[in-house]
Structure formats: structure tokens, C-alpha cells
Amino acid sequence: MIKPRRIVTGVDTNGESEIKINSLIEPDIINGDNIFLELWNTDGKIIDNKDSEDRSKGPVILSPPKEGTKIRYFSIAPQDPSVSAEDLELMFAAGFKAIGAEHERVNTTKHPGMHITQTIDYIILIKGTATLILDKEEVDLIAGDIVVQRGTNHAWSASGSESALFIAVLIDSKFK
Template identity: 45%
Template sequence: MEKKFRCIVTERGENGKSFISEDREVGVGPLGIIDFWETEEMPASLHGKNLLPGKPTRLEASTHGTLFRFFEIPPFQKNLSPEEAEKQAAEVFASVQASHCRVDTRLNPMMHTTRTIDYVVLLKGEVTLLLDKSEVKLKPFDVVVQRGTNHYWINYNTEPALLMGVLLDAK
């Protein structure tokens, strides 16, 4: 059974009264990404509509935009050859329009960088954040402020890890 996540959006009507404008299920996309909301300008409009419907999943926020998402990190696949791991990484990054984000993959073919500041919270499981010169093991409710650095999330456990991220376009 495919996992579904629920997204509830509130709004303020013409008379100033609040109401629920959306209550929808969101499925898991490529790279384990679950996108809930996107904006394309800052400051964002309180009356703007969600820009995600009908768009393919992307790794990065759009120029001047934001993305709010969950993402799942599956258990690390130890049995892949280096060639298989490289092929798989190239395919998944291409599927989210992010081949250009793979700038230095010497440590791991999934290493990538984005032109965003990401506020990330580990919600469930454990992951290791691998950087060019260091790594850190994360436990639930640890927070990472990811500032456009080359990185990869590794899950050495047997169950998927769930993270929440808010991505902001940056320069």
C-alpha cells in the first residue's frame, strides 16, 4: 500500500473569517519526496495558490521561491556495485530535474548541492549527514540548517527515515 500524507490549508475569507480551503492527500514522489506547498516569490502572498499541482517533482525551490516537503531516506543499499550506484544516482537526480546538483560525487554518487537554504528536521528514524569534510549522526528532532553545501543523507538502519524540509531559494 502506498503511503499517503494529508495536507490541510487554511485561508482567510473576504469577511476576515478563517476556513479550510484545501484538505487533500499527497503521495510519495521520486527520491522519496512528499511535496506539500510551493511559492515562487518572497514575501509570499497569504492569498496565493499552491503552485505544485500538475508540476513534476523538483529537488530545488524555484527562483525567489520556497518548498515545504517531507522526504524519506530508505535504508542504504550495501549490495550495489560502484557502477550500479552511479547509474542509479544519475537516474534519480535526472527524475527531479537536478542532474546539475551533482557537482562532486567522489565520496558518494548521491552527494549533491542545491542553491537553497534548507531547514531540515529528522522526524523518524536515524540518518547520517555526510559532508565533504565531516559527518554527523542525527536522531529524531535534530535540526540541520543546510546552506547550499555538498551533502548526502545516509540511513544505515533497516527502516526508512522521515525528514521534514523547508527549502528557500538562496544566492
């Protein structure tokens, strides 16, 4: 299980740069090999780089707040083929509810993990293999691949025998 070290910089009262936070981070949500680990977020307000507030604390919510950002690790375990479609739907529904995102599941016809966020996301697969599932097509990913996700209906699936580990940056956005 990943436990990254996070270093957050800021400035002291004289405006000189320093380290404000230097710590290991524990995963926020663990469901088997499915993990969410919030690293940092912004809320669209002016940033006070003198404070030492840990902006990874609080409930895990999928999307950032209005004009905000999020960076996180997330991992997806391979799907167990013995799980029924009905049970898979229930699992995904509960998972999205747990991260305040049940309203973002607008069309799950193709896959129960399909969702749309009002964000532009930069998502890097750093370990394992995965499939990006879209309404009209799918693409296989290997470690090092980067997806620029622009507010489209999508889902992720681990395609190998091990969990797929991603880093994601989500930026609140508006779309035409």
C-alpha cells in the same frame, strides 16, 4: 508509507479566515522506500490567500524557483551493500535527473548522492536514523535532530535498518 493530511488556510472575500484545502496527500515519487512528497511551494510572487490552488501539484523539482520556497517529506532507504559502486552512481544520476537536479551534482567523489543547492534548508529527521555526509566530515542523526543546510555539498544516507524520514523546508538563497 506516509500519507499526511494537509490543511491550507486562506481568507474568503470578506477577509475572514477559512480552510481552503483539507486533504490527504499521496507521495509524488516512489522508488522502493525512497519517497518524495511535495507539500507546498511558493514562487516568490505575491501570495493570493483567497485562492484554492494546490501548490503541491506539478513536477517534482529538487530546488525551489528564484525567491521561492518548498516544503516536502522525503525518505531514504538503507543502501543495499550488494549494489556495486557503478550501479549506485547510475541510480543516483537517474534519481537526480528525475527531479531536475542533475546540474546540482558537482562533486560526487565522496558519495554519489552529493549535491549543492542554492538554498538554505531546514531539515528535520522525524523517523529512523541517518548520516549527513559532507566533504570533510559526517554526522549521525537520530529522530528529532535538525540540520540547517546552508548551500554546501552534501548527501544523506539511512544508517539503520529502516528508511529515514525527513521534513525539509528549502528557501531559495544567495551565498558569498
